[in-house]
Amino acid sequence: MNRKDFFKWIAGGIGFLSISSLISFFKRNNDSSKNLICGTNTNFNTTNTTNQGYLFPSFGNDGIGAGPGILSNHSPYGSMVHPPAGLNRYTLSRFERPLSLSKSFSRQYLPAFQISRSIKTYEIHSIDKPLNIAHKIIFHGWTFNGMIPGPILRTRLGEKIKIKFKNLSKEPHSIHFHGTHSVNMDGWDPIPPGKETEYVIEAKPIGIHPYHCHVPPLAIHMSKGLFGALIVDPPEGRPPAHEIVLILHGYDLQNRGKNDIYCWNGIAGYYERYPIRVKVGELIRIYIINMLEYEPVASFHLHAQTFDVYRTGTKLTPDEHTDVVTLGQTERCIIEFRLPEKGRYMFHPHQIHMAERGAMGWIVAI
Ligand SMILES: [Cu+2]
Helix, strand or coil: CCHHHHHHHHHHHHHHHHHHHHHHHHHHHHHHHCCEECCEECCCCCCCECCCCCECCCCCCCCCCCCCHHHCCCCCCCCCCCCCCCCCCCCCHHHEECCCCCHHHHHHHCCCCEEECCEEEEEEEEEEEEEEEECCEEEEEEEECCECCCCEEEEECCCEEEEEEEECCCCCECCEECCCCCHHHCCCCCECCCCEEEEEEECCCCEEEEEECCCCCHHHHHHCCCEEEEEEECCCCCCCCEEEEEEEEEECCCCCCCCCEEEECCCCCHHHHCCEEECCCCCEEEEEEECCCCCCEEEEEECCCCEEEEECCCCCCCCEEECEEEEECCCEEEEEECCCCCEEEEEECCCHHHHHHHHCEEEEEC
């Protein structure tokens, strides 16, 4: 082989390698496109109903969720569990109260109540209801007023609230509030189906307190959706801020005492698809509660900005300044921060399996 032939041979080899690698690249991408449409995994087995009546997806190697890292068919930063079709950025507006909102909008943030003398009266009913909690996933929830989480109640320190509870579902349920109240109003005793009761609570201390059904087996009653939040403001109120409630919880789709998907505020993948929009520089206050069952610890982590943490919200001075706050079951906190520049700020639990299975979200500063 002379020198000219040698170079021809080398060039031919490179050409062959390039073409074969291009072919394998397209083949690989073509294969993955079978399961991916606009980042949405469509490989769902929607006819597979379990005896619990759930529809659940089969995607990834383990049947629920995806396989490891970037090799599986999803965005490495995206949620593998997508929200249902047909939602919009206002679907979860009851968890948010931007600074600029009119009174009519802020009423959505609070459930309807009547004030008689000094008592706010709320009507809360337990209702069995199928809910579309993720793309092609119907969950047969046990709900307060048809929603998971239940209504966000809000009051001021020392105000009396009356909760008229009616059990309209097939199982016994109750409402137990965290915080301080009369031991006779503790809500652990089951109210049978069709029956009703009243809980009267003098709201204290200030902060964010979960409420939930307290009928055993407790983990099932709670993870089925029977929980919500009570915000207790100081008598003088709180400084104006863009407020958001984020309640972390999971869904056990196969009734095996294990969370299959995770979410903030009831719908998996929602805040990834519909980021929370805030204004650059405005005060942001997030009320965070960990209502996850079956896992002892979860967290909230914000990217690119640190925040003040008020643990349980019971003080008006911050306990720490950080970028990740860890919460045991039913633990909660209030965080405050401002976003100094335009951009997309990611948030998620730092338990990555939770983030990757529906609990990843964005706050966009505009
Ligand atoms: Cu219950």
